[in-house]
Amino acid sequence: MMENNREKTKKKFGNVFYVGLLGFFGGISQDMFVPILPLYLVNILGFSTEFVGFAEGLLTVGVSAFQFIAGWLSDKFGKQKPIVFTGYFLSMVSRPMLAFVTGGAAIIGLRFMDGAGKGIKDSPKDVLLAGSTVPENRGKGFGIARMLDTFGSVIGPIILFVLLYLFRDNVLKYHYILVFCAVPLLATLGILVVKVKEVSPAVHPEISEEKSGMAKKEKSAFRREKNGKLPATFYIFLTIIGLFTLSNSSDAFLILRAQNVGVTLLAIPLVYALFNFVYASASVPLGSLSDRIGREKVIIIGWVAYAVAYIGFALAKTPLDIWFIFAFYGLYYAMTKGVAKAFVADLVGAPHRGRAYGIYNMTIGILSLPASVIAGFLWQKIDPAAPFYFGAIIAAIAVVLLALFMFYSAKGARRGGQRNVL
Numbered sequence: 001m002m003e004n005n006r007e008k009t010k011k012k013f014g015n016v017f018y019v020g021l022l023g024f025f026g027g028i029s030q031d032m033f034v035p036i037l038p039l040y041l042v043n044i045l046g047f048s049t050e051f052v053g054f055a056e057g058l059l060t061v062g063v064s065a066f067q068f069i070a071g072w073l074s075d076k077f078g079k080q081k082p083i084v085f086t087g088y089f090l091s092m093v094s095r096p097m098l099a100f101v102t103g104g105a106a107i108i109g110l111r112f113m114d115g116a117g118k119g120i121k122d123s124p125k126d127v128l129l130a131g132s133t134v135p136e137n138r139g140k141g142f143g144i145a146r147m148l149d150t151f152g153s154v155i156g157p158i159i160l161f162v163l164l165y166l167f168r169d170n171v172l173k174y175h176y177i178l179v180f181c182a183v184p185l186l187a188t189l190g191i192l193v194v195k196v197k198e199v200s201p202a203v204h205p206e207i208s209e210e211k212s213g214m215a216k217k218e219k220s221a222f223r224r225e226k227n228g229k230l231p232a233t234f235y236i237f238l239t240i241i242g243l244f245t246l247s248n249s250s251d252a253f254l255i256l257r258a259q260n261v262g263v264t265l266l267a268i269p270l271v272y273a274l275f276n277f278v279y280a281s282a283s284v285p286l287g288s289l290s291d292r293i294g295r296e297k298v299i300i301i302g303w304v305a306y307a308v309a310y311i312g313f314a315l316a317k318t319p320l321d322i323w324f325i326f327a328f329y330g331l332y333y334a335m336t337k338g339v340a341k342a343f344v345a346d347l348v349g350a351p352h353r354g355r356a357y358g359i360y361n362m363t364i365g366i367l368s369l370p371a372s373v374i375a376g377f378l379w380q381k382i383d384p385a386a387p388f389y390f391g392a393i394i395a396a397i398a399v400v401l402l403a404l405f406m407f408y409s410a411k412g413a414r415r416g417g418q419r420n421v422l
Contacts, residue, residue, distance in 0.1 A: 020148030027152025062115030071358020087121025131199030143287020247394030278330030302335025
């Protein structure tokens, strides 16, 4: 019986690979055009930086709103693939269309469409990953998906670098890149239709008894959520990670800092590729580590790494400093991005994960906007290093709060027999 259960687990775990491939090709598309889009809008079309900020802010709003809506729809209909397909399709249409329009309204509409597509796909994809794993290997499963997604973000900037070099003297180079970024999304849609399997919104029966700590947590969450309410521990964790997000401004500020320190324009895609390579390479081992020692511990270590990296960005003096710090910064991503989503799945029962991921993703997206506004203010009014000191301080506070959350959760488990009751 146990052998049969292991086979079921292995079979479902294979779905993680194909969901990860969606992110792999999506990452190639995303990171082929995002670094050059502001340059195209400002230098070629002549828009102001305020216009670019407004367009990207609207994209953030679109992402956040549709993350919640898509998560709710995922729970309501018990289907994820049609929703994910819609999201990727909208991005596939909107990105190359940027090469054929010049009006401000059209560009804003296309950026909002891309943001809606990204938001629509995110939460149902997380549900697919959570449903394709069990608590005892969930960190590894999310790590595999993050690894594939991020390797796409390694290849994307490299392709961008090659295209910029090949078309360096061509006035239409930006147009070619914008059109070409739709090609990887064709592969994404094909894999989604042919290979990715739907998952049943039920607690997995194949959870083994010998590793029942997280399994019991998931089953108790399932029982408590029959009334439709998400557990209090989910909202507590959401509050803590929301505070941390206020420290985590857009990575555009890291690129600006790199340029500020002396990294050349042609080298910036390579620095970003190095960051993503470290992120991708470390995602699986660090995700697996969370299966063994607990999600909260790995997230805490990741936030400490974030604080150290941000202090490094504040103190950086040479381009070589930036290369090393960006590489180290990739470890923070590997320890937190997939692990935090795996932790959400541990805290919330299967029937309501779509809504939970929708709320989680929407909250992170909304708070990213004031985080970037604060960083921009500190950069302009105080010093380019100020946003990074601020980020390190807020991250340190979040580390203390998450450690307290972990301590009192464990204390509650000893008293009440359930880890997720404080």
